[in-house]
Amino acid sequence: MNSSTIHNIQHWGETLHLVVELAGTVAFALSGIMEGAQKRLDAVGVCVVGFLAAFGGGTLRDLLIDERPFFWVRHVEMLWGVLALCLLAMLFMRSHHFDLTRKAIEWPDALGLGLFTASGVHQALIGQMPALVAVLMGLITGVFGGVLRDIVCNEIPTAFSDHRPYAVCAFAGGWAYVGLWQLGAPGWMSLLVCVLVTAGLRGLAMWRNWQLPAWQID
Amino acid sequence: MNSSTIHNIQHWGETLHLVVELAGTVAFALSGIMEGAQKRLDAVGVCVVGFLAAFGGGTLRDLLIDERPFFWVRHVEMLWGVLALCLLAMLFMRSHHFDLTRKAIEWPDALGLGLFTASGVHQALIGQMPALVAVLMGLITGVFGGVLRDIVCNEIPTAFSDHRPYAVCAFAGGWAYVGLWQLGAPGWMSLLVCVLVTAGLRGLAMWRNWQLPAWQID
Amino acid sequence: MNSSTIHNIQHWGETLHLVVELAGTVAFALSGIMEGAQKRLDAVGVCVVGFLAAFGGGTLRDLLIDERPFFWVRHVEMLWGVLALCLLAMLFMRSHHFDLTRKAIEWPDALGLGLFTASGVHQALIGQMPALVAVLMGLITGVFGGVLRDIVCNEIPTAFSDHRPYAVCAFAGGWAYVGLWQLGAPGWMSLLVCVLVTAGLRGLAMWRNWQLPAWQID
Numbered sequence: 032m033n034s035s036t037i038h039n040i041q042h043w044g045e046t047l048h049l050v051v052e053l054a055g056t057v058a059f060a061l062s063g064i065m066e067g068a069q070k071r072l073d074a075v076g077v078c079v080v081g082f083l084a085a086f087g088g089g090t091l092r093d094l095l096i097d098e099r100p101f102f103w104v105r106h107v108e109m110l111w112g113v114l115a116l117c118l119l120a121m122l123f124m125r126s127h128h129f130d131l132t133r134k135a136i137e138w139p140d141a142l143g144l145g146l147f148t149a150s151g152v153h154q155a156l157i158g159q160m161p162a163l164v165a166v167l168m169g170l171i172t173g174v175f176g177g178v179l180r181d182i183v184c185n186e187i188p189t190a191f192s193d194h195r196p197y198a199v200c201a202f203a204g205g206w207a208y209v210g211l212w213q214l215g216a217p218g219w220m221s222l223l224v225c226v227l228v229t230a231g232l233r234g235l236a237m238w239r240n241w242q243l244p245a246w247q248i249d
Numbered sequence: 250m251n252s253s254t255i256h257n258i259q260h261w262g263e264t265l266h267l268v269v270e271l272a273g274t275v276a277f278a279l280s281g282i283m284e285g286a287q288k289r290l291d292a293v294g295v296c297v298v299g300f301l302a303a304f305g306g307g308t309l310r311d312l313l314i315d316e317r318p319f320f321w322v323r324h325v326e327m328l329w330g331v332l333a334l335c336l337l338a339m340l341f342m343r344s345h346h347f348d349l350t351r352k353a354i355e356w357p358d359a360l361g362l363g364l365f366t367a368s369g370v371h372q373a374l375i376g377q378m379p380a381l382v383a384v385l386m387g388l389i390t391g392v393f394g395g396v397l398r399d400i401v402c403n404e405i406p407t408a409f410s411d412h413r414p415y416a417v418c419a420f421a422g423g424w425a426y427v428g429l430w431q432l433g434a435p436g437w438m439s440l441l442v443c444v445l446v447t448a449g450l451r452g453l454a455m456w457r458n459w460q461l462p463a464w465q466i467d
Numbered sequence: 468m469n470s471s472t473i474h475n476i477q478h479w480g481e482t483l484h485l486v487v488e489l490a491g492t493v494a495f496a497l498s499g500i501m502e503g504a505q506k507r508l509d510a511v512g513v514c515v516v517g518f519l520a521a522f523g524g525g526t527l528r529d530l531l532i533d534e535r536p537f538f539w540v541r542h543v544e545m546l547w548g549v550l551a552l553c554l555l556a557m558l559f560m561r562s563h564h565f566d567l568t569r570k571a572i573e574w575p576d577a578l579g580l581g582l583f584t585a586s587g588v589h590q591a592l593i594g595q596m597p598a599l600v601a602v603l604m605g606l607i608t609g610v611f612g613g614v615l616r617d618i619v620c621n622e623i624p625t626a627f628s629d630h631r632p633y634a635v636c637a638f639a640g641g642w643a644y645v646g647l648w649q650l651g652a653p654g655w656m657s658l659l660v661c662v663l664v665t666a667g668l669r670g671l672a673m674w675r676n677w678q679l680p681a682w683q684i685d
Contacts, residue, residue, distance in 0.1 A: 067409075073461040075416045076409025090313075095526075097535050099315050100378070107379040114381075121464045160536070161543040163550075178619070183396070185405045187621045191503075191512025198511045243509040246557045285627075291679040293634045294627025308531075317533050318596070325597040332599075339682045401614070403623045 044219055048146075051226070053112075055143015058136035060085035060113045063180045064120045065129055070184045078117040080180050085113050088176035092151045092168055096158050137237060138230075141200075145229030148173040148201040149222045152208040162213070166205035173201040173229075194243045196236040204229030262437055266364075269444070271330075273361015276354035278303035278331045281398045282338045283347055288402045296335040298398050303331050306394035310369045310386055314376050355455060356448075359418075363447030366391040366419040367440045370426040380431070384423035391419040391447075412461045414454040422447030480655055484582075487662070489548075491579015494572035496521035496549045499616045500556045501565055506620045514553040516616050521549050524612035528587045528604055532594050573673060574666075577636075581665030584609040584637040585658045588644040598649070602641035609637040609665075630679045632672040640665030 063084030067077035086103050093101050103110050124132070151172030155165035174190050174197065181188040190197050208225035235241070281302030285295035304321050311319050321328050342350070369390030373383035392408050392415065399406040408415050426443040453459070499520025503513035522539050529537050539546050560568070587608030591601035610626050610633065617624040626633050644661040671677070 068464060070405060070410070072405070072409045073412040074464060075461065076406070077464065079409055079416075094312065094530065095537070097315075097533075101313070104378055104382050107381055110381050110385070125465075160540055163543055163546050164540050167546070182400060182618060183406060183409070185403065185621065187506060187508070188512070188619060191508045191515055191619070192506070194509040198515075243511065246504060246510060246513060247561075286682060288623060288628070290623070290627045291630040292682060293679065294624070295682060297627055297634075312530065315533075319531070322596055322600050325599055328599050328603070343683075400618060401624060401627070403621065 048222075051142050051146050054139035055146055056085050056109065056113065057116060058139035058143050059176055060116055061120070061132060061136050062140065062177065064117055064124075065132065066180055066184050066186075068124075068126075068129075072184075074121060077121060078114065080183055081117045081120075082110075082113060083183060084176045084180040086110075086176065087179035088147060088172045088174060089150070091175050091179075092154065092172040095171070096154055096160070096168060098154060098158075138234070141230040141233040141237075142226060144173045144197070144201055144233060145204055145226035146222075147176075148204050148229055149208055149225040152205045152212075152225065153218070153222070156209070156212055162206075162209045165209055166202060169205035169208065169225075170198055170201045174198045194245060196232065196241055196243055199243065200229045200232040200236065203232055266440075269360050269364050272357035273364055274303050274327065274331065275334060276357035276361050277394055278334055279338070279350060279354050280358065280395065282335055282342075283350065284398060284402050284404075286342075286344075286347075290402075292339060295339060296332065298401055299335045299338075300328075300331060301401060302394045302398040304328075304394065305397035306365060306390045306392060307368070309393050309397075310372065310390040313389070314372055314378070314386065316372060316376075356452070359448040359451040359455075360444060362391045362415070362419055362451060363422055363444035364440075365394075366422050366447055367426055367443040370423045370430075370443065371436070371440070374427070374430055380424075380427045383427055384420060387423035387426065387443075388416055388419045392416045412463060414450065414459055414461055417461065418447045418450040418454065421450055484658075487578050487582050490575035491582055492521050492545065492549065493552060494575035494579050495612055496552055497556070497568060497572050498576065498613065500553055500560075501568065502616060502620050502622075504560075504562075504565075508620075510557060513557060514550065516619055517553045517556075518546075518549060519619060520612045520616040522546075522612065523615035524583060524608045524610060525586070527611050527615075528590065528608040531607070532590055532596070532604065534590060534594075574670070577666040577669040577673075578662060580609045580633070580637055580669060581640055581662035582658075583612075584640050584665055585644055585661040588641045588648075588661065589654070589658070592645070592648055598642075598645045601645055602638060605641035605644065605661075606634055606637045610634045630681060632668065632677055632679055635679065636665045636668040636672065639668055 060081045063081040064077055066084075067080035070076075072080065086109075089102055093099070148169040150169075152165045152169035155168035160168070177190050178188040181190075204225045207228045208221045211221040211224055278299045281299040282295055284302075285298035288294075290298065304327075307320055311317070366387040368387075370383045370387035373386035378386070395408050396406040399408075422443040425446045426439045429439040429442055496517045499517040500513055502520075503516035506512075508516065522545075525538055529535070584605040586605075588601045588605035591604035596604070613626050614624040617626075640661045643664045644657045647657040647660055
């Protein structure tokens with residue numbers, strides 16, 4: 032390949048990364064907005080829950096690995112975007128749109144889960160953390176936005192109680208990232224495989240209606 | 250003005266600042282103590298909820314902008330004060346005092362909201378953060394003490410669900426601070442205007458019984 | 468004493484420290500696992516709540532005093548251990564084991580409370596924090612794992628609402644540590660007394676069925 036082709040591929044890779052990141056953030060924010068609406072929160076509450084769902088996981092990761100400034104301080108346009116999204120949703124969304132929206136964000140949500148997981152694993156590995164810690168950081172990045180959203184809405188987090196694989200997909204994807212990293216694979220490949228494993232497992236789980244094994248305590 | 254007059258004004262300003270800060274902290278702590286009491290918490294729980302309401306917002310701000318030591322480590326007398334307040338409340342407060350107390354802390358609470366918001370915005374601006382981030386830090390400082398209080402008491406945060414303007418007042422006051430700062434106004438003036446805008450809007454909202462526009466989702 | 472005796476005592480002290488720390492961590496994790504099970508969480512939820520109960524308090528302390536890396540990053544084998552414990556519990560524990568388990572972990576839990584409190588006080592004192600702050604850090608280390616566990620399970624934290632002395636024992640033990648430290652006692656003695664005071668008071672409270680004074684609000 033000549034250098035222009037390589038440049039093109041890199042360019043495409045970056046664009047794809049950005050598109051998935053935006054789609055994931057929008058999907059996470061919408062999940063918060065709809066939960067806030069169903070809990071009859073006021074306009075402020077809906078915005079806060081949307082922000083928590085979109086940015087909570089990454090912020091918690093940055094807090095835990097002591098990374099400053101936060102990603103949303105470096106990219107303040109993401110804050111403006113989610114704020115605009117919240118206001119637009121409140122102006123134009125009605126409850127009969129909710130089921131459709133929920134359907135429409137399933138795939139962006141799965142892709143976002145994969146990408147956010149990969150970013151958490153990546154940051155932890157750069158910080159020299161052990162493999163299991165890196166995977167947990169990925170899981171926290173991908174899943175804890177939704178957990179904070181549910182805690183503020185006074186619900187047991189869906190990710191822990193709906194018996195459908197979600198965090199488990201991020202766990203598997205995180206290990207894929209760590210494995211490739213330790214084999215010396217290039218960064219973009221680890222990222223891609225992590226996203227594909229996470230989103231693929233999540234998609235399979237939704238399609239085949241997989242259930243997490245229930246704990247028969249009695 | 251001669252230097253003695255200026256000194257006098259500075260002195261008065263500092264005293265006023267301290268009085269508002271104390272009044273706000275007492276108002277926030279009392280809101281926590283009363284909520285803990287109504288949830289039938291034990292003595293430990295009432296103290297913890299009082300502490301969370303009084304110090305939670307500022308602590309979260311310091312965590313997010315990585316400011317150490319926390320303000321309550323530098324001013325440990327505030328911890329002792331709130332501890333004493335919790336014990337005195339448990340000794341002498343009865344449920345028929347609650348409505349009166351709630352009435353009495355409305356204004357100190359509004360002033361405290363304004364001052365805490367201003368302090369959050371100020372610290373974020375000093376740390377070179379973008380305008381929107383600074384305003385959000387102000388909002389978090391002013392509002393998230395109450396949010397943590399409600400989460401521990403297993404309630405949806407009042408600030409997000411009672412449809413009365415509260416965080417929105419802090420949001421407006423925060424923008425006033427940022428605007429004056431960017432115009433190069435002296436620090437005391439930005440602070441004063443932020444407190445007046447926040448507490449004024451909050452007062453108006455309580456007086457005129459304003460409601461946040463409800464989101465008609467169906 | 469000759470040096471070999473001293474060496475032996477040190478060795479025994481360290482082993483004892485490790486045994487208590489392991490027992491306490493297991494007890495805390497089991498409390499989370501059982502609460503997750505009773506809330507009908509899925510396998511992921513049970514693990515997360517177990518982790519939160521075991522590591523939440525120490526992590527919050529490290530966040531607040533800005534200590535990095537976290538203790539579970541330095542001792543990643545503790546994470547593997549608790550993960551294994553969660554899986555074993557889900558495989559082999561049944562609901563008729565719960566009462567027995569709850570009985571069996573009472574003492575390890577009390578000892579763990581004492582040790583975790585001591586570790587929190589110790590770290591804060593090393594960081595030059597005032598006495599009251601150090602005691603609060605101890606209390607947070609010992610108690611807030613359980614608080615986070617209960618918040619995620621959508622319950623008012625037991626430590627604040629069951630009217631039985633728990634955090635208060637940690638508070639007393641923390642002051643014992645601070646007092647001995649300020650008198651210049653050796654570290655192992657402060658640690659030992661803190662654990663004995665905390666676990667002793669907790670044991671007495673359980674044995675004599677002590678109640679925290681209820682606040683008669685009406």
